[in-house]
Amino acid sequence: MASLSLSARRTATATVAALVAGLTLCASSIASSAEQRTDHRRPGAARIVGSGDFVLPYLNDNDVRSFSFDAVAAPYSTPRPGLPTGLPVDARGTVRISHHSADQNVTYTFDGQVECLVTGPNTATVTALITKVSHEETGLLGKRVGLSVHDGGKGGKADRVGFSWNGVNLLPNGEDAEVGTCMAPAPYAPVVRGGYTVTHAELAPFPRP
The missing domain is CATH 1.20.5 (Single alpha-helices involved in coiled-coils or other helix-helix interfaces)
Structure with a gap:
């Protein structure tokens, strides 16, 4: 060559x-x-999914209480008065609340439309507007409720939940206080069956004008 x-x-x-x-x-x-x-510091899709039964640490009864979540962050998707861009905590999805009363042998269910989601590592706070109830006398139809979740890891054995009713969100006169967006107490009730998965993401920055 x-x-x-x-x-x-x-x-x-x-x-x-x-x-x-x-x-x-x-x-x-x-x-x-x-x-x-x-x-993980970049804006992304925060999410909470799962279903679980839990007990109240201050009550010893045979009731069965459960929450089911399928919620995902949708930042700046819901225009509000004075905030046409919406908020970084805007979210969509569903939550189902179920409470079987052993004494009455009745199961109360509530379906809610998720409007707000904030996460931290292994932690989520959600608010939802109740759109469907099994028993109207509960008075929750159309109300906003707040729920919190602690994801304790694989298997759900260390998971916990919290919620804004049942005496944890009262005014000085003893009446229930209104719940604001993404407001809920710390997750104080241990999950005994099932569990949740929280995907954390930092809140997205406000859109540039």
Whole structure:
């Protein structure tokens, strides 16, 4: 095989160097994109899913109480008075509340539309507007309720929940106080069956004008 001329060798060397530089730049760009996708500090989709039965630590009864969640963050999706862009805590999804009274042998159910979701590591706070009830005399139809969840890890054995009624959100006169968006007490009730998965994401920054 004939040897390359000096000019041809220089051209080939320059071409190989350009290819190497291009591949290095491409690899660096891919790595940077991967880091951005996996960086938990970047805005993303916070979520809570799962279903579980829980007990109240201050009551010893045979009632069965449970919450089911399927909620995901939808930042800046719900315009509000004075805030046409919506809020970073806007969310969508559903929550179902169930309470079987052993004494009455009646099961009360409540379906809610999620409007707000805030998460921290292993923790979520949700508010929902109750859109459907099994018993209207409960007075919760159309009300906002607040719920909290602690994701204690795989298996749900260390999970806990909290909620804004049943005497934990009262005015000085003893009446129930109104619940604000994403407001709920700490998760104080241990889950005894089932469990929840909380996916944490930082709140997204306000949109640029």
